[in-house]
Each structure stands twice: as C-alpha cells, then as structure tokens.
Amino acid sequence: MGVGIGMPGFIDFQKGINYTFLEIKDQTIIEYLTEEIKLPVYIDNDSSLIALAELRFGSVHHKKNVMVINIGWGVGLGLILNGELFRGHNGFAGEFSHIPIFDNNKLCECGKTGCLETETSLLVLIEKAAAGLKEGRLSSLPSNFPSDYYEQDYEAIIAAALKGDQFVVELFSESGYNIGRGIAILIHLLNPELIVLSGRGAAAGKIWEAPIQNAINKHCIPRLSSNTKIKVSTLGHDAELIGASVLVMENIEKNNTVIKNKTV
C-alpha cells in the first residue's frame, strides 16, 4: 500500500525533506523514492515514529500527555500532547538530544558542545565501555569489544548489562541519571503523566528506571514529578518499524477522507 520510512535528522514530514541526510538534487526523498518504487512514500523523524507506535500500539494507548524517549545512537524525543503526536511548527519538535546541559567541552555532531547526547547515547556508552576496558576495568564484555560494528557492540553492552556486569551497569546508571536530568526539564515544562523509555536502548529494561528516577527526585519539584510514572517500552527495537507502518496507514486514511469529501 505504501512505504513508511523513519530517519534521523531534521525532517519536514509534510514536504518530504530530510535537511540532515541524503540530499538528492532537485528532488525530495519522497519524490525520488515514489518514482523508483511506484508506491506512495512517507518519511518522518525516527523518534516521532517511535512515539506514534507507542501511541497506537504500546504504552501510551489511551493516555494524553506522554514523553517517549528514544534511547538510541542519539537520545530522541516524541511528544504526545493532548493524545496526539506533537511535531512543532516544521516537524522539528523534540530535539531532546541537543539540549545543552553539560559543561563537558565535548563536541557534539550537531556542532555544539555539551549536548545531552554527548554523555548519554548508546554510542557514548560503547565509547565509555571501550575506554574503561583500556584502563583495566574488569568486565564480562567479549574480548573483541569494541568490534567497531555498532550493532554488534550495542548487543554486547546490552547483554552484559542484562547479565548484571558491574562495570556496564555502572555505565548505564550514569547515562540513565543524565537522561533523567533532561527528563526533569521536560517534566517542569510539560507536566506529563508518563515517560516511556523506548528505542534500541529499551532492551536494557529496568536498569534505566532507578537512575532516571533518582535524577528526577534530585532535580524535579516533587509537586510536579509525583504523578509522572516511568515505564520501559515493550515494543523495543520494533517500535520504529511499527511507527513507519502507522505513518503509511494514517496518511492513506487521510488521503481517502480528502477524496471522499471532494466527491461528496
């Protein structure tokens, strides 16, 4: 029926333009792919699609104000406000990864320093694990770590965390605490009823919950945070794929409604 694609980057989903990746001369990604595949194509930001999946099939079902955190190669955010996905004026809302909260002099890929993702993304976790091993930290991580294949290294740190590897759990706790500092800002701004931890990183499960809650306890006004729950997604790695399918279905439904109304 159609093709839905989740991508990182600054995406204007209505125009079908990704301003960050895959520039195609004189054509939008949507125009190019539609011509090649001969099916309607829709693109959206990966974190927005993860939130869409949680809204239709996951932890956000029947809830109104929820922040869906996409823990992955960056730390994205999908905002569910008043029961709907909020994309902002151009579709760029939720750039959680790049809120400047550290004075760490670490250059982020966005060109700024001190962004949330410079201390919290799965890539940073892999980097920190590799640096720790070099310094002689004891860990059950495989001897070929880091393999320099992100997917393989990601699976290795998740597996080590789930086995309770002390060093890796320590890294997750540090990262979780820092994500929690960012979440404290979101709670102050938007008063959500639920925070869902989703995306690739959700595979580490409950390990995230305590450090994030700890940061919220420390940095949030209790009156604001006392009714906000934290939950790890059950959709996990599939969330983006499910969200991409929802994107196609919702657009086809919308277009059909427009055609129907025009016919009437």
Ligand SMILES: [Zn+2]
């Ligand atoms: Zn940044």
